Amino acid sequence: MTGTPRVDTAQLMELLSVSLGAYHGDFTVAAATENLTASQGKVLTVLRRGPAAMRALADTMTCDASNMTGIVDRLEKRGLVSREASASDRRVKNVVLTAEGERVADAIRTKMRATRDGLDKLSDQDRDRLYTLLERVFIDQTAS
Amino acid sequence: MTGTPRVDTAQLMELLSVSLGAYHGDFTVAAATENLTASQGKVLTVLRRGPAAMRALADTMTCDASNMTGIVDRLEKRGLVSREASASDRRVKNVVLTAEGERVADAIRTKMRATRDGLDKLSDQDRDRLYTLLERVFIDQTAS
DNA sequence: TATTGTTATACTCTATAACTATA
DNA sequence: TATAGTTATAGAGTATAACAATA
Numbered sequence: 001m002t003g004t005p006r007v008d009t010a011q012l013m014e015l016l017s018v019s020l021g022a023y024h025g026d027f028t029v030a031a032a033t034e035n036l037t038a039s040q041g042k043v044l045t046v047l048r049r050g051p052a053a054m055r056a057l058a059d060t061m062t063c064d065a066s067n068m069t070g071i072v073d074r075l076e077k078r079g080l081v082s083r084e085a086s087a088s089d090r091r092v093k094n095v096v097l098t099a100e101g102e103r104v105a106d107a108i109r110t111k112m113r114a115t116r117d118g119l120d121k122l123s124d125q126d127r128d129r130l131y132t133l134l135e136r137v138f139i140d141q142t143a144s
Numbered sequence: 145m146t147g148t149p150r151v152d153t154a155q156l157m158e159l160l161s162v163s164l165g166a167y168h169g170d171f172t173v174a175a176a177t178e179n180l181t182a183s184q185g186k187v188l189t190v191l192r193r194g195p196a197a198m199r200a201l202a203d204t205m206t207c208d209a210s211n212m213t214g215i216v217d218r219l220e221k222r223g224l225v226s227r228e229a230s231a232s233d234r235r236v237k238n239v240v241l242t243a244e245g246e247r248v249a250d251a252i253r254t255k256m257r258a259t260r261d262g263l264d265k266l267s268d269q270d271r272d273r274l275y276t277l278l279e280r281v282f283i284d285q286t287a288s
Numbered sequence: 289t290a291t292t293g294t295t296a297t298a299c300t301c302t303a304t305a306a307c308t309a310t311a
Numbered sequence: 312t313a314t315a316g317t318t319a320t321a322g323a324g325t326a327t328a329a330c331a332a333t334a
Contacts, residue, residue, distance in 0.1 A: 025206070037299095037300065037301080037325090039300080039301070040300095053315080053316095054315070054316060054317095055314085055315060055316080062169075063301080063302070063303085064302070064303050064304080065315075065316065065317085066302085066303075066304080066305095066316085066317070066318080066319095067301065067302055067303070068316090069316070069317060069318085070300080070301075070302090071300085071301080074299095074300080086315095089310080089311075089314095089315080090309080090310060090311085090315095091309065091310045091311070091314070091315040091316070092310095092314095092315060092316085093315080093316070181302095181322095181323065181324080183323080183324065184323095197292080197293095198292075198293060198294095199291085199292060199293075207324080207325070207326085208325070208326055208327080209292075209293065209294085210293085210294070210295080210296095210325090210326075210327085210328095211324065211325055211326075212293090213293070213294060213295085214323080214324075214325095215323090215324080218322095218323080233291095233292080233333080233334075234292095234332080234333060234334085235291070235292040235293070235332065235333045235334070236291095236292065236293085236333095237292080237293070
């Protein structure tokens, strides 16, 4: 197996910054539409995959466990998630989406899918930047 | 001028998410090394380009003006920035880097340049994903 | 009248340390 | 002893509303 080709990191990072800036902005707006913070929306999105222990959620979001306690507290108070005791380890609490939580998580996902399908927030200039980057990678690759 | 080629948005977004996650993590660590939060580090980075009014800073970071007041207060208390009256509009205060603020901003930039040059935080798997994406774009392009 | 910046207020996120109940 | 989760605490980011100074 040959090594993967190198790319222009500076250009890639600039592109990433612009694109994910738009993505993050859209996610924040999508969550706010359901009266949620971005962190709360992210937890619901993670839980769409299935129940998760408090510790696992904290690891996924790279924050302290004590922090996750507060976030889940607020979600639980609004009836979007519930804590369930683990059968195998009595120390563990599994966080599960309620029916209402599923509805909200799906609403966020639907809004984000629109973003993913369109790259609507990218300006023509940014779209050209993307193309320039890809073109350059192609040229570098074929010239080697 | 022909239109720019389309790319697989879902794959691109996944790649962006992983890559900018690494970038954001590195920036947070770089700022923390100087005992700064990510927001504070971002303001110093913006000010490397030159002085900026409070309102302009708030717009750049897409937060409320009242929020920027607190952030700049903390930076000023540590001697990293100063507020200067505008000559043309007496309502405006321009925020300027102090010598120490420049030193800290440069230290963050140096650490981030190392990240930019390496993409070190990307796993081999993610590097392969990047290559796969680029390869697919190349094939679609030449096949059309 | 509109804009710049601040203050007051309230909520959320965040980490650290200390605690409990399990394992 | 180590781990899962919580509580207490404190600092920082965030937005809203009201305000003074200026345009």
